[in-house]
Amino acid sequence: MKTKACCGLDFGTSNSTLGLVEDGRPRLVKLEGEEVTLPSTLFFDFEENSTHFGRDAITTYMEGGEGRMMRALKSILGSPTIHETTMIGRERKPFTAVLGLFLSHMKRTAEAEIGASVSRVVMGRPVHFVDYNPDADREAEETLRAIASDAGFSDIEFEFEPVAAARDYQQTVNSEETALIIDIGGGTSDFTILKVSPKNETTGADSRDAILANTGVHVGGTDFDRWLSLARVMPLLGYQSPMIKKGRLMPVGFYHDLATWQKINFLYDHKTQADLRYLRREATKPHLLDRLLHLLELREGHRLALGVETSKVALSELDQTALSLDFIEKGLSAEMTRQHLVEALEDGTERVRKTIAEGLQTAGLEGDDITVVFLTGGSTKVPYIRKSLTDMVPKARIVDGDAFGSVGVGLALEAQRRFG
Structure with missing residues (x-):
């Protein structure tokens, strides 16, 4: 079996994958045990002076490391x-070095599995x-390029994530379609509208005319978590609670940071x-601030953010759930219903719908012109989001891709095409 010394790497906000092509067929590398997805998480263990990645990082943290x-x-x-x-x-x-640690870990894991340098x-x-x-967008790409270079990659190219997902979808196409690719990841929602057919190298560099529109918005799964947290959990810790001085409310910055994954650590200084202790003296409900301080x-x-994320996922199946906050105060919990989830996600979902509408306008199409919708990304599993978006293209056939793997597979195919 021959393995190409090239790969497609989907470095995601919430989960990451690495794909390669063997004997003409794409596959995802097992990055953690038998799992091909690796949660984009690190835990620096101060007791053992070690670094943990993915599920191992989350488990070590949850066990009180x-x-x-x-x-x-x-x-x-x-x-x-x-x-x-x-x-x-x-x-x-x-921070660039921290991201580099994660990319280096993915690269080493892949190389250990295939026995060759990538x-x-x-x-x-x-x-x-x-x-x-x-x-700023160009600078972000160049920063990521530099991080990947420091991680050991010598030839680095980029592809839009929804275009990569389209390449994965194209493997299954039997007739010409006008497709809308919807990729809602942890940090962004991205969309490509394009013509696909079995004989058309849709995403090839010399066939870009097949792509009718490419657009996106900085709204994703971690934003949905944040909005749910602010709506249902943070009020229990004093969010929007009144101060003694009439007309004043608790400053919101602490709560927005606590509900935002990458900002949580900044609150521990x-x-x-x-x-917060000063503000507690000015609060009409100081016991709420006591909870926040204790946390x-x-x-x-x-731990709180993980609980909110778990509750969001649960509400995709259940009508209601309760997030236990016993670790903050015995008997404390945040009650949530599916309707609460809908209310928390309404504004963000409308921003996503607006972006799709702009894409359709750019492509010169109406919603009825789309014949197939290909869904990937974890948040496409949330019923409210899924229905809100697919309702925009009422005549389209709905195809579910691998929620966490389609982009990685498509990137592997693109890597084979570019590097051979």
């Missing part, structure tokens, strides 16, 4: 934070790292806790 958990780091690409440093134990590391890569990227800012003293912000 002393250290620092980091997740959703892709989201800081395109922001000033990516060029800053952060304290990990007693050492200050650049130096050439096509990396997935959202249509927009940064909305409405082409310069002494200044934040000192500010930060325990450094359990990521």
Whole structure:
């Protein structure tokens, strides 16, 4: 069996995959045990002076390991934070180096499985790292290129994630279709409208006329988690609670940071806790601030975020659920219903619908002109989101791709095409 020394790498906000082509067929590499997906999570274990990745990182954190958990780091690409440093134990590391650790781990794992060096890569990227800012968008791609280079890749190219998903879908096409590819990942929602057919190399560099529109918006699964958290959990910790001075409410910044994966660690500094103790004296419901302070003293912000994410997933199947917050206060829980989830996601979902509508307009098409919708990305499994988007193309056949694997497979096929 011959293995090409090239790969497709889908570095995701929530989950990552690495694909390659063997004997003409694409497959995803097992990145953690028997799993081909690797949660985009690191845990720096201060007791053992070691770094854990993926599910192992989450498990070690949840078991009470002393250290620092980091997740959703892709989201800081395109922001000033990516060029800053952060304290990990007693050492200050650049955020770029932290991302590099994750990419290096994926590369080494793949090389160990296939017994060969993988130096050439096509990396997935959202249509927009940064909305409405082409310069910042280009800078984000170049930053990711530099990180991949430092991780050991010598030849680095990029492909839009929904275009890669289209290449995966094209493997199953038997007749010409006008397709809408919907890829809702952890950090972005991306869309490609294109003509696909069994004989048309849809995503080839010399056949870009097949792509009718390519668009995206910086809304994804971690945003849906944040909005649900702000709506149903943060009020239990003092969010939007009144202060003694009439007309004033608790500052919202603490809660937005606590509900945002990549910002949670910033709340564990002494200044934040000192500010909250001062605000507690000015609050009409100080017991709510006591809960927040206790949570930060325990450094359990990521446990809370994981619980919200789990509740969102549960509400895709259940009419209601309860998130236990016993680790903050005995008997405390956040009650959530599917309707609560819908209300939390309405505004964000409307932004996604607006972006699809712009794509249809760019393509010169109406919703009825789309003959097939190909869905990938974890948030396409949320019933409300799924129905809201597919209702825009009422005559289309709905095809479910591999929610976490389609982009990686498509990138592997693209890597084979480009590098051979």
